Amino acid sequence: MTRFCCLAAIDNTPLDIRLVQAYERRLASALPIQRMSAPDDTCVMLAEASTWECETTITRVESLMGVGTIRLDNRSDLAHEIGLDDTGLHDLDVVLHVVARKGPSSLSRLVGDFAVIIRDTAAHALYAIRDAIGVRILHMADRGRFLTLASHAAMLDAGLGIDLDYIAQFLMTGASPSKHTPYYGVQTLPAGSILTVEGRRRRVERYWDAFAFTDAPADPDTAIQRFRELLTQAVLCRFASDGETWAQLSGGLDSSSLVSLAQWLAERGCTPTGLSGTVTIVDSLGSGDEREFSNTVLDRYGVRNETLVDYWPWQDDGEPPPLTDQPSLMYPFYARDRRMIAVARAGGARVLWSGLGPDHFLTGSPYLLADLFARGRCWAVLREGWQWAVELRTSFWKLMTHFVLTPQLPVDAQQRIVARHRAPVPNWIAPRFAKRYELPQRSLRLAQCTAPRGRAFAYNVAFQLHHLPAAIDRGDSDESMIIRYPYLDRRLVEFCLTLPAAFRAKPFATKWIQREAVVGILPDHVRERSGKGTIGARLRWAMNKECAIIQQLLRNPILAQLGCISIPLLRRAVNEAMNGQSPSVVKVFQALSLETWLRQKLGHWEAPGESTIRHAVGLGSAIPFSSFSGD
Numbered sequence: 001m002t003r004f005c006c007l008a009a010i011d012n013t014p015l016d017i018r019l020v021q022a023y024e025r026r027l028a029s030a031l032p033i034q035r036m037s038a039p040d041d042t043c044v045m046l047a048e049a050s051t052w053e054c055e056t057t058i059t060r061v062e063s064l065m066g067v068g069t070i071r072l073d074n075r076s077d078l079a080h081e082i083g084l085d086d087t088g089l090h091d092l093d094v095v096l097h098v099v100a101r102k103g104p105s106s107l108s109r110l111v112g113d114f115a116v117i118i119r120d121t122a123a124h125a126l127y128a129i130r131d132a133i134g135v136r137i138l139h140m141a142d143r144g145r146f147l148t149l150a151s152h153a154a155m156l157d158a159g160l161g162i163d164l165d166y167i168a169q170f171l172m173t174g175a176s177p178s179k180h181t182p183y184y185g186v187q188t189l190p191a192g193s194i195l196t197v198e199g200r201r202r203r204v205e206r207y208w209d210a211f212a213f214t215d216a217p218a219d220p221d222t223a224i225q226r227f228r229e230l231l232t233q234a235v236l237c238r239f240a241s242d243g244e245t246w247a248q249l250s251g252g253l254d255s256s257s258l259v260s261l262a263q264w265l266a267e268r269g270c271t272p273t274g275l276s277g278t279v280t281i282v283d284s285l286g287s288g289d290e291r292e293f294s295n296t297v298l299d300r301y302g303v304r305n306e307t308l309v310d311y312w313p314w315q316d317d318g319e320p321p322p323l324t325d326q327p328s329l330m331y332p333f334y335a336r337d338r339r340m341i342a343v344a345r346a347g348g349a350r351v352l353w354s355g356l357g358p359d360h361f362l363t364g365s366p367y368l369l370a371d372l373f374a375r376g377r378c379w380a381v382l383r384e385g386w387q388w389a390v391e392l393r394t395s396f397w398k399l400m401t402h403f404v405l406t407p408q409l410p411v412d413a414q415q416r417i418v419a420r421h422r423a424p425v426p427n428w429i430a431p432r433f434a435k436r437y438e439l440p441q442r443s444l445r446l447a448q449c450t451a452p453r454g455r456a457f458a459y460n461v462a463f464q465l466h467h468l469p470a471a472i473d474r475g476d477s478d479e480s481m482i483i484r485y486p487y488l489d490r491r492l493v494e495f496c497l498t499l500p501a502a503f504r505a506k507p508f509a510t511k512w513i514q515r516e517a518v519v520g521i522l523p524d525h526v527r528e529r530s531g532k533g534t535i536g537a538r539l540r541w542a543m544n545k546e547c548a549i550i551q552q553l554l555r556n557p558i559l560a561q562l563g564c565i566s567i568p569l570l571r572r573a574v575n576e577a578m579n580g581q582s583p584s585v586v587k588v589f590q591a592l593s594l595e596t597w598l599r600q601k602l603g604h605w606e607a608p609g610e611s612t613i614r615h616a617v618g619l620g621s622a623i624p625f626s627s628f629s630g631d
Contacts, residue, residue: 005148005150045119047067095118126196153188158185163180167559172425194207213462230491235261249298254356258353259303263303276304276349277305279307282308313546322334331593332589356488357493388507430565430566539586543578558598
């Protein structure tokens with residue numbers, strides 16, 4: 001995503017030119033910098049001028065000026081409503097024309113992927129909006145007499161320190177769905193929200209919320225047809241206009257369905273070229289090798305495929321870890337991700353599709369049993385509960401207790417039960433840190449206990465969607481490639497949220513409606529598969545393979561200097577994970593991923609054999625990145 005930012009004076013006084021130049025330097029790269037200022041110099045917008053990224057721009061319409069990254073799905077509808085000839089206009093131009101005619105309330109009707117900032121120079125008001133699902137991201141920081149917003153959190157860093165609240169959330173969940181970023185004082189605008197700033201008054205309002213949807217009765221055949229229509233629509237509008245579109249192809253149901261549908265549509269002339277290529281990541285350890293399924297798709301449609309085999313975390317590809325804006329759970333897989341993007345770019349790709357999405361809003365869970373029980377359908381609970389227990393390979397009584405009886409209790413009683421039977425905070429997290437930042441309350445399992453009685457299934461799905469933006473990898477790949485997510489089309493997601501639970505959650509048929517919608521399109525060998533590969537074996541293997549790096553990371557870790565972890569207990573947990581003695585390998589990997597990113601961000605990444613990291617000084621509740629730069 002091409003970088004952009006906006007500076008707006010809160011008191012409507014002109015911005016100091018030296019301040020603007022300082023932010024221009026933060027944007028400085030090989031790309032030219034575009035600048036647009038309000039007539040009274042109370043607002044300045046800056047953006048990199050990319051030669052290939054068509055979704056980011058800076059523009060002006062009447063008294064409105066705007067900057068951001070945007071790809072509209074309902075562009076023609078919006079233009080038609082106001083009688084606009086949109087020929088030759090950028091999507092952001094269309095948005096500004098709509099706002100100029102219908103006011104800022106029309107922003108809630110935008111459908112697509114976007115993070116946009118708009119300044120009304122006549123009304124001295126500023127609006128910032130992020131798409132409903134949270135595909136694009138937008139950050140903000142209050143700097144006293146002026147407000148800053150940007151595509152990248154690091155651009156707004158004022159050297160105030162590391163936000164330990166973010167660290168706490170990352171250690172617990174591997175990602176942070178909250179408003180916090182690693183940079184103290186820099187926050188993220190929530191997905192599906194609009195920020196309105198009028199002088200010193202500001203408010204953030206949600207215009208889209210997954211929790212607001214309820215399921216409704218539907219005819220199965222009609223629902224299947226509608227799902228196929230919406231998925232087709234989502235696929236067609238995410239092709240690059242010049243045919244330079246590739247896709248990830250893992251062999252799983254989600255990515256295989258996208259590739260098959262794209263090529264099926266191309267065979268019927270619905271799209272000029274179809275996909276130009278696919279990339280398959282293969283892990284031959286454990287259950288990670290899914291070439292049996294990806295090859296089935298390739299054999300049927302003959303699309304070009306490049307395969308990346310057995311890449312691992314911390315793999316040395318001759319380059320240091322990338323300096324990404326924020327950490328991610330899979331950050332140590334940087335060599336694999338760089339290679340994937342390089343292969344696609346070499347093949348002429350400008351857009352790469354990801355199959356992310358259905359695991360968050362289509363994967364069924366036995367929570368529907370709790371809703372059936374609340375409605376008095378006890379026989380259906382017993383019949384389907386037995387089937388779920390067989391599929392999940394768990395005790396029938398354990399499943400009934402967890403998914404049926406416990407959700408009927410008051411919220412506080414549910415949380416006490418979960419807290420008693422689970423240890424949500426790893427023992428290697430420092431107790432004082434865990435207590436200060438209330439880590440037990442950050443457990444996702446505890447948060448899922450707050451569903452209203454009779455709405456356990458819908459609440460669980462909405463909860464997963466609420467956390468989905470944190471699962472989007474905004475690392476090095478999105479800096480050099482447009483990543484698009486067909487399943488995250490707002491219209492498709494909204495439709496799925498209104499489907500009966502039984503259309504999504506069926507024992508032995510997860511994502512039932514998705515499977516039915518691609519009958520005759522996706523080869524049955526893939527469509528009828530159950531389960532998917534896991535990476536636990538590869539993580540353990542990599543910790544042993546890169547033992548020297550792991551030892552380096554555990555030698556005076558930055559996380560320990562911040563007071564977040566206990567070094568001896570984390571070392572023990574890592575050893576247990578390496579030896580296969582602990583099921584918590586992912587939790588340990590989260591901590592190592594974060595430590596890797598912190599070392600690179602602070603300029604202390606060292607290859608094995610180099611001198612050990614210099615001890616940091618001046619540690620406090622807000623840790624400046626600069627405090628790690630001296631001896």
